[in-house]
Amino acid sequence: MTEKRKLTLKDIAKELNISVSTASRALKSHPDISEETIRMVKEFAEKHNYVPNALAVNFRKNKTYNIGLIVPELVHHFFSTVISGAINAAKKRRYNVLVSQSNDILEDEITACRTMLASSVDGLLISISNETLEGEHIKTLIEEGKPVIQFDKISDLIDTPKVIVDDFEGAYKAVSHLIDQGYKKIAHIRGRLEVKNANERARGYKKALEDRGLEFDPEWVKVCSLINEQEGYDFAKELLEGKNPPDAIFCITDLVALGVLKFLKEKAVPIPEEMGVLGFSNWKLAEIVHPGLSSVDQHGYFMGETAANMLISILENEKELVNETLEIKTDLIIRDSTLKNPSIC
Structure with a gap:
């Protein structure tokens, strides 16, 4: 031997x-x-x-104790916290997590799903790309007997359990805070028109204005395609140079809001005295940037834990596979970028 x-x-x-x-x-x-x-x-x-030989043992059990996790971006603060939550929850139940990213591109997501299937994962957690609509590649996994949980960015056309945040309520609270601080002309740099969570945030924005009897100007709504800092910068420029400039901007993500802050600083626009800026996601950068960026906390770590535990409970036959939606509440984190009247918050 x-x-x-x-x-x-x-x-x-x-x-x-x-x-x-x-x-x-x-x-x-x-x-x-x-x-x-x-x-x-x-x-x-x-x-x-x-x-x-764990592989041989698991093969006899028809299980690998591996679950797949696909996100649009690995370096995105929100998704990195989701990944951490999912990995820690899985580890406690003796499962491994195989992580991949779609780059928010449909073809890359299809490739990632095929790789997960070839790797014989027991199930999949996925936040779909901005380009994903019907999700036939995800349905293929389901047809192969692999349970799938959608989280954060989801499609109602794909019949799976879902874990989301209350995007409508988060946006509604954010815009209500801006109104309470005395802002009256509030713009929204939103996400893509075909993405559900972007639509929910836009709906919360409009509902808050409507409930408080404030003006809504379609020119104040700008639609991102890349959801990045440069778009925040460019749209802030458009808004402030327009005929009816706003006095506050609610952004689809903190990354977009950072672009807005950059433009305002270059133009020496006082924040929050003349312009309020509010993001969504509560990145770590929101605490560090000056002035501190007010934001909506999505609780990414808890979302990852919740989605992983839901999937493993299905795999362990502790829970039925049903098309249910679990909604996580958000928290509004108030910082200096919107605190025009500190006595009111």
Whole structure:
């Protein structure tokens, strides 16, 4: 027997002149095996650093104890917290998480889903790309018997359980705060028209204005396609140079809001005295940037934990696979970028 390769059950059986099944049962202290044989096998296994072949064991169980996780971006603060929550929840239940990103591109998402299927994951967690609509590639996983949980960015055309935040309420609270601080002309740099969570945030924005009897100007709504800092900068420029400039801007994400802040600083526009800025996601950068950026906290870590636990409960037959939606409430984090009247908050 060579020590250069991994020791197998067959090696143990051969060296001790016993059957493979006896060696296997001895390692598990099976009652049908004598104490002497159990001791002999375990001592030999320990001496030669035997490690059980988990893949073979899991194959017999028709499980890999791996779950897939696909997000639009790995470096995005919100999704990185989701990933951390999912990994920690899975680890507690002895599952591994295989992570991939779609780059918010449909073709990359299709490739990631195919890779997950080829890797024999037991199930999948996914936040869909901005380009995903009907999701036939996701339906293929479901047809192959792999349960799927959608989270954050979802499609109602894909019949799966879902974990989302209350985007409508989060936006409504954000815009209501701006109104309470004395802002009267509030713009919205929103997400893409075909993305559900972007539509919910836009709906919350309009409803808050409507309920408080404030003006709504369609020119104050700008639609992002890339959802990045540059778009925030460019749209802030358009808004302030327009015929009816706003006095506050509610942004689809903190990244877009950072672009707005950059433009306002370049133009020496006082924040929050003359212009309020409010984001969504509560990135770590929102605390560090000056002035501190008010934002809506989506609780990404808790979302990741919740989605992973839901999937594993389905895999362990603790929970039925039904098309249900679990909604997580948001928190408004108020910082200096909107605190025009500190006594009112």
